[in-house]
Amino acid sequence: MLLRGILAAALLGACSDDGGGLADGAADQTRWDGQVADGVALDGGAGCATSAAMLSQVDPSRMLKDLQFLVGLGERRTYLGQRKAADYLKSQLAVLPGVALREQSYTYQGQTYVNLEATIAGTELPGEYVFAGAHYDSASSDPVKAPGADDDASGTVAILELARVLGGCHPRRSVRLLLFSNEEQGIIGSTSYVSSIKASVPPSSVVGFLSVDMVAFGPAGEDLDLATKPPQATFADAVGAAVEQWTTLKVKKIISEHCG
Numbered sequence: 001m002l003l004r005g006i007l008a009a010a011l012l013g014a015c016s017d018d019g020g021g022l023a024d025g026a027a028d029q030t031r032w033d034g035q036v037a038d039g040v041a042l043d044g045g046a047g048c049a050t051s052a053a054m055l056s057q058v059d060p061s062r063m064l065k066d067l068q069f070l071v072g073l074g075e076r077r078t079y080l081g082q083r084k085a086a087d088y089l090k091s092q093l094a095v096l097p098g099v100a101l102r103e104q105s106y107t108y109q110g111q112t113y114v115n116l117e118a119t120i121a122g123t124e125l126p127g128e129y130v131f132a133g134a135h136y137d138s139a140s141s142d143p144v145k146a147p148g149a150d151d152d153a154s155g156t157v158a159i160l161e162l163a164r165v166l167g168g169c170h171p172r173r174s175v176r177l178l179l180f181s182n183e184e185q186g187i188i189g190s191t192s193y194v195s196s197i198k199a200s201v202p203p204s205s206v207v208g209f210l211s212v213d214m215v216a217f218g219p220a221g222e223d224l225d226l227a228t229k230p231p232q233a234t235f236a237d238a239v240g241a242a243v244e245q246w247t248t249l250k251v252k253k254i255i256s257e258h259c260g
């Protein structure tokens with residue numbers, strides 16, 4: 001179930017504040033054409049021609065290796081733990097063709113932390129963005145350990161694998177894949193990131209944001225929770241339709257003002 005959940009994460013959103021308010025700008029649903037799956041790629045070879053071809057490039061063994069590395073750090077809540085995780089994730093993203101990697105840094109409690117931004121430029125609509133993100137930090141009540149395999153190494157490796165697959169394709173819109181630090185401290189990292197791009201990415205250019213969090217939580221047969229606020233219901237419908245088309249997971253929609 002772990003891998004199935006992670007694979008499905010490529011197409012889901014979650015009820016979470018990880019985006020630091022990013023999704024609030026995606027109220028303009030009129031441009032959304034439902035092309036979460038087919039139509040994402042224009043060219044880039046046979047591997048990008050269809051959604052099935054792209055999904056076939058997802059490598060579960062590679063994702064498991066990423067997950068084991070992150071969990072093997074023992075914790076990703078301290079500065080040192082998060083720095084080690086970020087260094088690994090940067091090393092994986094930096095070598096991907098078609099992916100522009102940028103670090104966005106901020107200071108928190110006297111230390112400099114980074115969020116990672118991986119952009120795959122759109123070919124037809126480069127000024128429109130589809131965002132997806134996860135948080136690479138962890139939390140625990142244990143004073144020493146916080147391996148965070150589910151929360152949220154699972155989402156982190158899903159985003160990393162998305163970058164590997166989409167980087168070799170040519171999406172119509174720009175895709176920005178985000179890995180946040182310090183989510184568990186009160187969405188510190190994502191809030192800083194959103195503030196940093198406000199001038200360059202107006203809310204009207206954000207088509208949607210998928211927050212991928214805890215996608216390895218449930219046992220086999222568990223529902224996939226897809227949650228958002230009412231203004232993004234159309235986007236959620238499109239994501240849910242794609243999940244049901246390309247996976248065997250059942251989608252449970254939660255449309256509520258209480259979602260972040």
Ligand SMILES: [Zn+2]
Nearest residue numbers: 151152213214
């Ligand atoms: Zn989380």
